Amino acid sequence: MxxxxxxxxxxxxxxxxxxxxxxxxxxxxxxxxxxxxxxxxxxxxxxxxxxxxxxxxxxxxxxxxxxxxxxxxxxxxxxxxxxxxxxxxPEEFSNVAEKFQDFDFVKNNVVMVAVNTERNAKLLSQVPHHEIEDLSLIYKVMLGRDSEGTATITIRNEHMAMWGVTADELHELAVANTKEILPITIQSMNEVMREMFGKDGMPAEMADVMFEEMPPTQQMYVISNAAKVNGAASMFYEDALSELSKKVGTDLYILPSSVHEVIAVSTEMGTPEALSEMVREVNGTQVSEEEQLSDHVYRFDAAKRTLSLADTTMEELKKAAGAENLSVEPATEGSRPRHTHR
Structure with a gap:
């Protein structure tokens, strides 16, 4: 073999x-x-x-x-x-190189994608990005979309230099464009299940019985985008989270299901520690390594309209990362252990 x-x-x-x-x-x-x-x-x-x-x-x-x-x-x-x-x-890709050099085309088609900062350190050293808690937003140029998915090119530092724009300018464009090109979608888990079983031929009446509506504080809400690809970036639209928070009647915990979607629940649904343990278990057993976003849970504070880590803090994460990068060399005769950073 x-x-x-x-x-x-x-x-x-x-x-x-x-x-x-x-x-x-x-x-x-x-x-x-x-x-x-x-x-x-x-x-x-x-x-x-x-x-x-x-x-x-x-x-x-x-x-x-x-x-x-x-x-x-x-x-x-x-x-x-x-x-x-x-x-x-495809014909629309025949002049892709020419289009990509034209910032007038790029500025209308740049979108944002959420990735894990620590796990993508090498990539982030090569691309413009915007850090939010333990995540980073990177930028891609949308070339096309069909039933099989989306065609994109990741924007790198050299592209930014070629166009003569800054990372802040790209971020501003991407925030506005993504909302239009890949509009946010929010569905209750019951709606998602009804839709899934309906496609398999289940009558609507049976689906209504199986997936009876629950009170908003007991419901899970799937947040993504219209393409269902790289939809986790939708969690950074405060207006949409504010509306959902009003519907639920509480602040929200955001569970990073994958790079494609996140799940929002009421803060009455459990503790951040218990929810993050569930996220870690799902990541370890059901989500491919490439599609994992984070092992941590976030809280959306409706009054402040802010999103922050709920089960830990950035200070604690940096401290833990520092401890992991610290090693002790075994002592040899006549010497003392030396601390070295990898």
Whole structure:
């Protein structure tokens, strides 16, 4: 059986001969891409002749299928099919490089995405961002959206320099644009379940019986955006949280379900410590590492219209991070332990 390195080399070597004749001259490159929370994925790009647009195919999932016993030729057929399906860029992406250099286009299409600050330290050193508690907002240019998801490019420091704009200017644009391009959605968990089972064919009458409305203080509310992608950034719209707080009748605790959505509950639903323990358990068992946002719970103070950590403080987090980075070297004969920072 091939190991992952051998698998990547074999794919790169054999894919050209599997492509249709019109793409035989395509250039194939392998590369690594750092995703959210430092997750590194391994992919190939297949660039047709006379094109500057190439599909990016990640091989990690395909290798897992191979590891689990799927025939190598079948896996390669899947990869080839994916390449061919995406090798022709949609017409709206044909001049993407030109559009991206034009700040008049960018300023109307920049949106914000929430990520965990500590887990994305390397990325944040390379991109403009805005820190809020243990999270950071980064900025992406929205190129398009369809039923399969959104097409975006992350704004990096060099892009900001090219346009001659500041991080504060990007933040202001992104806050306004995201509200319009990816409008916030707030649904009770009952509404979400009714919608889900309705799509599976459950009659509305049966759904009403199964998911009877509860008092607002006992209800969970899912906050995301219209695309249901990177919707956790919606938690930073105070107007929407204020309206929900009025409906519930109390301040809110915000539970970071994933980078795509958060859950709001009344502060009567439990203690921050108990809720954060639940968040940690869900993150550890049900949310992929790439999609995790935080292990901590936030409180929205309706009177002050502020969002802050509820189960801890930034001072405590920094203190804990400092303790983790402190190591003690074992003492050797005639010497004392020395403290070193990694």
């Amino acid at each position: 091939l190991n992952f390195s051998e698998f990547q080399d074999y794919v790169k070597m054999t894919i050209p001969e599997r492509l249709p004749e019109e793409y035989q001259g395509a250039q194939i490159r392998s590369h690594e891409v750092e995703k959210n929370n430092g997750l590194v994925l391994h992919g190939i790009t297949v660039t047709p002749e006379d094109s500057n647009i190439a599909p990016n195919i990640y091989l990690d999932g395909y290798f897992k299928q191979y590891e689990e016993g799927k025939d190598l030729d079948e896996v390669l057929d899947q990869i080839t099919h994916t390449v061919v399906e995406h090798i022709k860029a």
